[in-house]
């Protein structure tokens with residue numbers, strides 16, 4: 001496959017956009033080459049500027065769980081756009097999506113909508129600090145909570161790919177209030193809490209990690225965090241920006257039957273438009289302005305186009321709960337197929353998966369935290385990535401990313417992908 005026009009467009013973009021992209025993970029810095037420019041997408045496929053069709057395993061990094069240009073979402077956006085695209089005043093639509101989200105997710109009474117996952121996590125931490133009157137937070141190495149200053153301390157995803165876990169521009173004052181723990185290591189968390197008695201406002205965690213590849217929590221890890229928080233007056237924040245409305249209608253809280261204090265959303269909740277949200281029980285949410293003292297705002301928050309897209313998406317998921325099982329079956333089929341051919345070709349690998357999230361790591365040891373995720377062989381990953389691209393399959397251009405399975409993928413697509421993995425891994 002040729003990507004000539006994409007390369008030309010990238011050269012033009014580089015002149016006026018830093019690195020040619022508006023979000024670093026889109027660049028091919030970790031794998032070499034130049035990014036693909038997309039023209040359109042429908043269902044499981046993207047069509048690029050060179051006229052190639054790509055089977056998409058990124059799906060806008062998660063939101064397109066029902067496939068690209070999903071008809072109910074597209075229709076909802078078109079209809080709403082005709083009525084005006086932003087008012088900066090309340091609309092009934094906002095109450096409708098809020099009520100639906102609250103009914104789908106366990107353990108939340110109220111939800112506030114923002115414009116991105118970053119905003120959701122940033123606001124959740126401010127709320128936790130205001131509520132507990134404490135300053136410090138614990139985050140886990142390799143977990144990504146958006147690009148707000150407090151989180152750019154060994155963040156996953158693009159922040160690792162580009163070797164800037166501690167970004168310049170984040171002040172020492174901010175960094176000192178973020179304590180770093182190892183994922184899946186309760187003793188480490190307990191020690192941090194003990195050393196910072198009565199100072200920790202919140203523990204923020206991806207309850208299933210998805211920004212260092214896909215890393216499910218060990219048995220007892222989330223329960224243990226919950227207990228440590230309860231015992232020490234700390235709020236537990238589940239960052240479900242990736243997992244919310246994906247691993248179950250009610251996210252990881254429902255999947256593992258564990259209650260967090262504050263939950264963050266993004267990605268799927270916006271149906272492909274820029275949306276984030278954070279939610280909690282009323283006692284905590286009432287701490288927000290205008291009811292309470294913690295300030296949080298947004299000119300375009302609750303934007304009618306974004307809310308229409310999100311509502312159409314949540315309604316589709318809510319009315320067909322079998323989708324989550326269907327997605328898991330497709331993911332299992334793909335993972336088992338890939339395992340078989342990789343083994344047959346004597347490739348050293350580990351595949352992690354849960355629900356509709358899966359990641360391939362080129363290392364034999366179990367991948368349970370950032371340290372083990374970082375051991376993957378990046379040279380092999382580069383060959384894997386570019387090999388699949390030549391076969392018309394698009395996975396994220398970084399070894400630290402999860403693949404997202406969409407309902408639009410057919411078993412023929414999955415078979416085609418497994419055959420491509422077989423072909424490509426013979427060349428390692």
Ligand SMILES: *Cc1c(COP(=O)(O)O)cnc(C)c1O
Pocket residue numbers: 115116117118119121144145146147206210211239240241242266267276
């Ligand atoms: C994507 C992501 C974010 C950031 O969301 P943006 O919409 O990109 O700001 C935060 N947390 C997690 C777990 C994510 O996967």
